[in-house]
Amino acid sequence: MNELIKSIQVSIWFMFLTFPIMVIRVNAIEKSVIWRWENLALVGVGSFVLSFIWRWALRRKEAGDAAAASGGKEAGRLSALLENPALRLPIQVVLLAVFCTIPLFVTTYQTNILISFLLYVVLGLGLNVIVGVAGLLFLGHAAFYAIGAYSYALLNQYFGLGFWVALPIGGVVAALAGVALAFPVLRLRGDYLAIVTLGFGEIVRLLLENFSDITGGPSGISNIPRPGLLDMQLSVAGANIYIYYIVLALALVTIVAVTRLKDSRIGRALQALREDEIACEAMGIDRVGVKLMAFGLGTAWAGFAGVVFAAKTTFINPASFTFFESAIILSIVVLGGMGSNLGVILGSAFLVLLPEYMRAFSEYRMILFATAMVLMMVFRPQGLIPEKRKTYTVSDPELNAATGGQN
Amino acid sequence: MEPVLDVTAVSMNFGGLRALNDVELKVNSGEIVALIGPNGAGKTTFFNCITSIYTPTEGEVWFTPKQGVRTRVNGMKPNLVTALGMARTFQNIRLFKNMSVLENVMIARHCRTKSGILGALLRSPAVRREEKEIVDRSYELLKYIGLHKFYNEQACNLPYGAQRRLEIARALATDPALLLLDEPAAGMNPQETESLKHLVLKIRDEMDMAILLIEHDMSMVMSLSERIYVMEYGCLIAHGTPAEVSSDPRVIKAYLGEEAHA
Amino acid sequence: MDWQYFTELFLGGLTRGSIYALIAIGYTMVYGIIELINFAHGEVYMLGAFMGLIVAGVLGILGFPAPAILVIAAVVAIIYCAGYGYTMEKIAYKPLRGAGRLSPLISAIGMSLFLQNYIILAQTSDFLPFPRLIPDFDFLEPVAHVFGSSDFVIVATSALFMAGLTVFIKYTKMGKAMRATAQNRKMAMLLGVDSDKVISITFILGSSLAALGGVLIASHVGMVNFAIGFLAGIKAFTAAVLGGIGSIPGAMLGGLFLGLSESFATGYISSDYEDVFAFTLLVVFLIFRPSGIMGKAKVEKV
Numbered sequence: 001m002n003e004l005i006k007s008i009q010v011s012i013w014f015m016f017l018t019f020p021i022m023v024i025r026v027n028a029i030e031k032s033v034i035w036r037w038e039n040l041a042l043v044g045v046g047s048f049v050l051s052f053i054w055r056w057a058l059r060r061k062e063a064g065d066a067a068a069a070s071g072g073k074e075a076g077r078l079s080a081l082l083e084n085p086a087l088r089l090p091i092q093v094v095l096l097a098v099f100c101t102i103p104l105f106v107t108t109y110q111t112n113i114l115i116s117f118l119l120y121v122v123l124g125l126g127l128n129v130i131v132g133v134a135g136l137l138f139l140g141h142a143a144f145y146a147i148g149a150y151s152y153a154l155l156n157q158y159f160g161l162g163f164w165v166a167l168p169i170g171g172v173v174a175a176l177a178g179v180a181l182a183f184p185v186l187r188l189r190g191d192y193l194a195i196v197t198l199g200f201g202e203i204v205r206l207l208l209e210n211f212s213d214i215t216g217g218p219s220g221i222s223n224i225p226r227p228g229l230l231d232m233q234l235s236v237a238g239a240n241i242y243i244y245y246i247v248l249a250l251a252l253v254t255i256v257a258v259t260r261l262k263d264s265r266i267g268r269a270l271q272a273l274r275e276d277e278i279a280c281e282a283m284g285i286d287r288v289g290v291k292l293m294a295f296g297l298g299t300a301w302a303g304f305a306g307v308v309f310a311a312k313t314t315f316i317n318p319a320s321f322t323f324f325e326s327a328i329i330l331s332i333v334v335l336g337g338m339g340s341n342l343g344v345i346l347g348s349a350f351l352v353l354l355p356e357y358m359r360a361f362s363e364y365r366m367i368l369f370a371t372a373m374v375l376m377m378v379f380r381p382q383g384l385i386p387e388k389r390k391t392y393t394v395s396d397p398e399l400n401a402a403t404g405g406q407n
Numbered sequence: 408m409e410p411v412l413d414v415t416a417v418s419m420n421f422g423g424l425r426a427l428n429d430v431e432l433k434v435n436s437g438e439i440v441a442l443i444g445p446n447g448a449g450k451t452t453f454f455n456c457i458t459s460i461y462t463p464t465e466g467e468v469w470f471t472p473k474q475g476v477r478t479r480v481n482g483m484k485p486n487l488v489t490a491l492g493m494a495r496t497f498q499n500i501r502l503f504k505n506m507s508v509l510e511n512v513m514i515a516r517h518c519r520t521k522s523g524i525l526g527a528l529l530r531s532p533a534v535r536r537e538e539k540e541i542v543d544r545s546y547e548l549l550k551y552i553g554l555h556k557f558y559n560e561q562a563c564n565l566p567y568g569a570q571r572r573l574e575i576a577r578a579l580a581t582d583p584a585l586l587l588l589d590e591p592a593a594g595m596n597p598q599e600t601e602s603l604k605h606l607v608l609k610i611r612d613e614m615d616m617a618i619l620l621i622e623h624d625m626s627m628v629m630s631l632s633e634r635i636y637v638m639e640y641g642c643l644i645a646h647g648t649p650a651e652v653s654s655d656p657r658v659i660k661a662y663l664g665e666e667a668h669a
Numbered sequence: 670m671d672w673q674y675f676t677e678l679f680l681g682g683l684t685r686g687s688i689y690a691l692i693a694i695g696y697t698m699v700y701g702i703i704e705l706i707n708f709a710h711g712e713v714y715m716l717g718a719f720m721g722l723i724v725a726g727v728l729g730i731l732g733f734p735a736p737a738i739l740v741i742a743a744v745v746a747i748i749y750c751a752g753y754g755y756t757m758e759k760i761a762y763k764p765l766r767g768a769g770r771l772s773p774l775i776s777a778i779g780m781s782l783f784l785q786n787y788i789i790l791a792q793t794s795d796f797l798p799f800p801r802l803i804p805d806f807d808f809l810e811p812v813a814h815v816f817g818s819s820d821f822v823i824v825a826t827s828a829l830f831m832a833g834l835t836v837f838i839k840y841t842k843m844g845k846a847m848r849a850t851a852q853n854r855k856m857a858m859l860l861g862v863d864s865d866k867v868i869s870i871t872f873i874l875g876s877s878l879a880a881l882g883g884v885l886i887a888s889h890v891g892m893v894n895f896a897i898g899f900l901a902g903i904k905a906f907t908a909a910v911l912g913g914i915g916s917i918p919g920a921m922l923g924g925l926f927l928g929l930s931e932s933f934a935t936g937y938i939s940s941d942y943e944d945v946f947a948f949t950l951l952v953v954f955l956i957f958r959p960s961g962i963m964g965k966a967k968v969e970k971v
Contacts, residue, residue, distance in 0.1 A: 017752050020745075021719065021791045026726025028798060033727055039791070058764065137771050139778075184956045190770045191706050192955050195906065199952040202903070206945045257528050264527030264534075265520055265541070268506075272514045275503035282458060282497075284489035284518030284581050293524065323899065327778060334775055367786035373779025377772045378764045391559050392509055394546045 007051045014047035015040055061379055099248055103241045111244050113356050115312055118247040119305050120348035124332040125258045125341060126301025131330065132339035132387065133262055134294035135274025137194040140181070140201030141329045144174040144299040146208060146321035148306020153221040153316055154214070163227035167307045174303025175296040182295035186288055201326055208318040220317025224310050243312050250308060254301055259341055261297065263390050270294050271339075331373050337383025346384055409471045410435045411585045411617040412457065412493075417466030417481075419449075419456055419641075426452045427463070428641045432619075434585060439611055439618045441628045444638035445661065450621045451498055453638070454589055456481070458495050459488045473584045473615075490518040494583035496574040498590045498621070504563035508554060508573060511562050512545035515580035545580060552576040552606065568599040572606070579610065586610065588620040592627055600627055607631060629653065637661070677815040678936040679929065684820040684889070686928020687827035691882035692905030693912070693920035694834065695754075695875025701851040701915035702871050704770070708777035709757060711902015712784035713750050713876045717883025718799070718893045719788060720746035725800050739802040739888065746880040753784075754876025755869055763865075781898075788895040796894045799887040819889040826885060830878060831921055838917060843870060851915065900944065904931075907951040913961025923961065 022039040026032075103111045123145060130138045148170035155161040155169065185196050208215045215221065226239040227246065261267050269290045272280050281287050310316050328351065336347025355365040376383065412434040419427040426449045434440045442450050455461040457468050459480055468481040472492040480488050494515075503511050520541060526534040549555040552572050557565060565573060571591055578586055588607070592600045604627055611618055622628045628635065628649070635652045637645040645655045652658055692714050699707045721742040728738045761776045803819040838844035849857040850867045858864050886901075887893050904927060912923025927947065935943045954961070 013752075013756070017749065017756060018791075020723045020749065021716075021788065024723050024727060025792065026723055026730075028726055028729075028800070031730050033730060061764075135771070137774060188955065188959070191704075191774055192959055194771075194774055195706060196952050196955045198903070199948040199955075203945055203948045203952070206942075206948070210941045210945070260530060261524070261527050265517060265522050265538070266524055266527050268510060268514050269517055271506060271510075272503050275505060276501050278460065279497065279501035279503065280514075281485040282460070282489060282495055282501075283515045283577065284486045285514070286484070286486045297524065327782060330775070330778070331782075364790070367783060367790060370779045370782035370786060374761045374776050374783065377768075377776035377779065378761070381768065381772050389507060389510075389561075391507070392542055394509075394542065394558065396546065396550075396555065 003052065003055070006055070007048050010051035011044050011048035015044045018043045057379055103244045108237045108240050111240050112312075113352065115240070115244050115247050117348055117352040118244075118251045119309060119312075120329065120332060120352055121251045121345050122247070122254045122301050122305040123329045124336065124344040124348050125254050126298045126305070127329050128298075128333050128339065128341065128344050129258060129261070129270070129301075130294050130298035131333050132337075132344075133267060133274070134270040134291070134298075135190075136291070136294060137190055138197045138295075138298070139194050139323070139326050139330065140197035140199075140204070141299075141302055142321040142323070142325035143201035143204035144178060144302035145306045145309065145325065146204060146316075146318070147174045147177050147299075148303035149310040149316045149321075150208065150215065150221075150306075151303065152307040152310045153224050156224060157221060163225070163307070163311050167304060170307035171300045171303040174306065175300035178295040178299030179292050182292045186291055198323060198326070201321075201323060205318045205321050208321075216317070218318060220315060220319075222315040224314045224316065226311050226314060240312075243308065247308055247312075250304055254304075255341060255345075258301075262339075262341070266290070266293060328369075331369050335369070335372055335376055335383060337385040337387055339387030340383060340385045343383050343385035343387070350384075408436065409477055411438075411471055412619065413469040413471075413477075414457060415467050415469070417453070417456055417463045417468065419452055419461060420464045426641050427456065429466070430638070430641075430643050432636055432643070434617045434619050436584070436617050437611065437615065438634065439607065439620070439632045441632035441635045442619065442621050442638065443623070443625075443628055443635060448638040449641040450638055451589060452641075454495060454587055454621065458493060458587065459483050459485045470585070486518065489581050489583075492582065492584035493587065494578035494581045494585075495587035496571070496578055496589055496591060498593065500570050500574060502562040502570055502573060502577070504561070506562060507558065508560050508562055508565065509542070509545055509549065509558040511573060511577050512548055512580045513541050515577045516541045516545060519580075519582055548576045548580050552579075568595045568603075571595065572603070575606070575610075579614070583616065585617045585619065588618065588622075590621050590623060592622060592624045600624055603627075604631055673815070674936065678932045680816045680820060681936075682929035682932030683925070684823050684928070685932060686908075686925035687824050688882045688886050688901075688924075689905050689908040689928050690831065690921045690924025691827050691878045691885075692901060693908035693924045694831070694917060695879045696906050696909040697912070697914055697917060697920040698847075698871045698875050700909070701917075702847065702854070702868060703762070703766070703773075705762060705773045705777065706906065707762075707872075707875075708774065708902070709761075709780035709784060710875065710879060711898035711900075711905065712781050713754055713757075713898070714879040714883040714901055714905075715788070715893075715895065715898030716753055716784060717746040717750045717880030718887035718897065719792060719883075719895075720749050720880065721884035721887055722797060722799055722893050725802060729800060735800075735802045736804055738800075739884075742802070743881055743884045746884045747877045750876045750880030750883075751873040754872040754879075758869060758872040763868075781902075785895050785898070792895075794895055796892050799891050799893050801891065802888045819885075823885045823889060826881065830881060834874065834878070834917065837874075843867075847871060903951070904947050907947055907954070910951060910954050910959070911962055916961070919961055926962070 019040065022043055023036050025034040025036065027034070102114065123141065127138060127141045130136050151170040151173045152163065152166040155166050161169070181197070181200055185193055188196060209218050211217070227242065269280070269285045270293070272283070272285060273287065273290055273294070277287055332347040332351050333344055335350060336345070337343030351369065355362040361368065410433040412432070414430060414432040416429045416431060417427055418425065418429055430453060432442070442453065444450055452461065456463045457480070459482065462482050466481070467479055469477050470480045470488070470491060470493060471477045475491070478491060480491065480493070503514060506514070520537050522534045522537050546555060546558060549558055552575060554565075554569060554573055554576065557569070562570065562573060571594070575588065575591065591607070592603055595603060607618060607620070608631065610616055620632070632649060634647065635649055636643055637652060637658050639661045644661055645652055645658045647655070692710065695710045695713070696707060699705055699710070724742040724745045725738050728741060733741070757780055761780045762773050765773045765776055803822050806818045806821065809816065809818050809821055838847060846857065846862045846867050847870065849860070849862055850864055854864055905924070908923040908927045909920045910923070911926055912919025912921070927950065930950070931943060931947060934946045
């Protein structure tokens with residue numbers, strides 16, 4: 001009964017709150033007002049139902065927190081399935097086979113979608129090194145994507161450099177820019193760092209817009225050549241498929257590299273940095289060096305992705321690299337699970353593929369992702385696939401004897 | 408023989424507040440030295456000064472590593488001080504909470520290993536060997552400290568006393584010549600304190616290490632340490648063997664007197 | 670030196686600065702109390718402008734006089750935005766107390782994107798014209814070309830509200846509780862301050878001022894769009910940082926400082942780099958003087 005009253009209160013409150021925005025639409029030119037009362041009913045019913053779910057979920061979360069505090073462990077079913085060692089190899093082989101052959105069966109349009117999915121995988125994995133592994137909230141990723149894209153476009157326009165030469169250069173330039181940004185922000189605390197990187201991202205975009213003599217200003221650079229294959233002139237569709245394979249290779253390299261990095265001495269230092277900076281220094285880790293590495297290692301991938309993006313679209317302008325883009329990449333990392341590479345891949349799939357294949361949702365794509373970002377933070381801050389800690393095995397017969405071979 | 412740690416007239420100001428005033432302290436190799444004093448006397452500030460987390464306003468901190476040359480460490484970056492051979496634990500435990508017990512120790516091997524980004528990407532045999540050495544050495548230390556059963560547990564799930572011991576294991580993993588323990592027995596029960604005492608002695612004897620500890624547990628301080636320094640309001644007020652210190656009237660007044668009231 | 674040009678820039682900067690200050694107060698109050706950069710605060714300002722637009726549209730069709738529309742639009746916008754601010758805190762931030770610094774910030778970014786898309790879906794993604802609601806004042810006639818009536822209304826209203834807020838914080842019981850909570854939340858709670866209530870009030874006050882700013886600037890500029898909150902939010906945050914985040918007088922000064930320096934920079938250097946200038950100021954200050962123009966540095970306890 002009490003619950004019912006609460007939900008009715010919530011429902012009334014939301015109907016009141018959303019009334020002007022949801023119901024009234026003024027047409028100032030025709031001097032007419034459209035009243036959309038159906039929306040009010042929608043909000044009322046929706047918030048009534050959702051408030052039940054909200055309170056239930058909050059209670060469940062509190063119970064879960066209590067259980068976790070008393071030592072209970074909840075293993076995600078999805079991640080358990082995906083990380084089952086027996087299934088792991090077959091799944092990987094099947095996925096690889098599917099991704100290798102898929103462009104032969106689908107249209108150019110769909111190949112394009114897959115290309116953008118893979119680009120987001122690369123971007124997300126790069127950002128994951130900085131945000132997920134090293135715990136540095138970074139809101140300027142799109143700037144480094146832009147740096148990669150413009151590196152190729154400008155090098156091509158002024159020096160005639162080809163895609164394959166520009167690809168490593170774009171990555172290196174982005175990494176250097178990342179390190180250069182990292183220098184002044186080293187001392188900053190988490191939330192200040194976030195804002196500074198956001199500011200930096202916007203500065204890069206505004207500079208690209210304003211240096212019109214070199215960058216073409218807001219109208220950008222067009223006629224960027226696609227990568228050539230052994231001097232062959234490819235058709236648009238062919239070139240697209242070729243780019244698909246390039247991105248696929250890039251994504252695979254990224255996955256392997258980022259995974260290896262995470263499990264290495266450097267990766268451990270990054271994770272320790274996320275936990276406690278002062279203890280890190282006291283344990284002999286060069287905080288400055290490690291942070292610079294985190295930035296460089298994260299932004300390099302954005303640079304690579306940027307070069308490929310420029311080659312794919314053959315046209316770039318600053319509008320593609322707004323804060324909005326950074327926010328999308330961040331939400332991929334957050335939804336997927338900070339620190340979890342598998343999570344990031346799944347996050348990009350959700351963000352790019354779902355709206356494309358469920359047309360009805362595409363209009364609501366961003367609002368759903370925004371909602372998911374909030375809900376994830378409230379109910380499941382670890383993301384869809386929580387970061388999996390590497391477990392080390394030691395061969396110690398004494399220990400095995402002591403615990404009855406359990407370990 | 409050179410003392411491992413030689414602190415001359417160190418002072419530390421925070422704004423107008425003088426937290427440390429002309430503190431002089433020496434630790435010889437193989438010695439266990441205690442630093443005691445009432446709460447707020449500046450003991451932890453002193454630790455932060457010698458490990459270079461703070462840069463002292465005045466004075467000098469000299470450190471002599473094993474088979475090394477006497478080096479001035481004040482103003483050096485904290486990680487380089489650790490690399491030289493000075494390791495510490497924290498009064499308010501600062502473990503890497505969400506990492507496993509083993510990983511906590513492995514991280515401390517960072518400054519004794521060197522594989523870089525390229526190594527991580529290529530995973531050459533040398534890198535893999537180094538990685539295995541890190542795991543083995545870290546596990547060995549856990550075993551030494553008696554926490555090896557929990558090596559795959561998350562550090563924050565360990566009981567309090569075990570967390571303090573893990574901090575010691577982590578400090579040992581940096582191969583120090585001087586171990587600084589900041590209230591290692593705080594929050595421990597008498598049995599745990601007793602076994603900690605044996606551990607400290609064992610570390611000193613078997614690992615050839617000098618130890619400087621801050622501690623409030625008087626029985627532990629008196630039975631462990633060869634020499635004791637007493638601080639009050641940022642100044643050293645006494646220094647000597649446990650017997651000398653415990654009979655010093657100023658110490659009784661400042662420290663033990665306060666205890667008696669409390 | 671061209672004094673007239675200077676005066677023009679100065680007064681233009683004053684108008685801008687007042688709006689930045691109004692929004693900056695919301696950032697600074699929230700940061701002072703729960704150490705959160707409420708990223709969605711700029712969106713509350715944008716919502717305020719939209720509320721104003723909708724009310725003005727309806728009343729305009731009904732034939733109300735312009736000054737009455739302005740007052741009603743402002744009041745409605747303030748009430749609704751206070752409601753949005755309150756609700757936002759309950760949904761996106763309250764469940765995250767004690768969850769570190771990054772989770773609430775990410776939640777705030779999500780909230781900001783949500784509100785933008787809410788407007789896109791429920792209203793429009795186009796630029797909408799905002800009616801001119803502020804009448805021409807006769808006494809401003811001689812200076813109208815540099816300091817119009819809308820400038821006057823913006824500066825005067827902002828000053829009035831900020832003075833009101835200062836009095837509220839200084840002299841009321843709630844204000845005292847807010848200051849206590851900002852100093853030490855745990856201690857304030859132990860002494861009987863209802864910190865949930867204080868936090869709610871903080872959001873309500875901050876959102877109200879942002880809504881007022883939204884209505885005022887919209888009628889000054891004559892345009893409204895779902896995206897105006899982002900830039901305004903960042904600039905107001907810059908203002909809050911300039912003044913030393915957490916300090917209310919600081920936010921007011923920081924707002925004026927940013928408004929004036931932006932105005933002079935665009936007037937004497939180049940208008941192309943207006944936003945670059947604000948962002949650069951933000952980055953430079955956060956890096957070199959995160960405690961603001963007058964603030965003191967904090968030492969982290971080890």
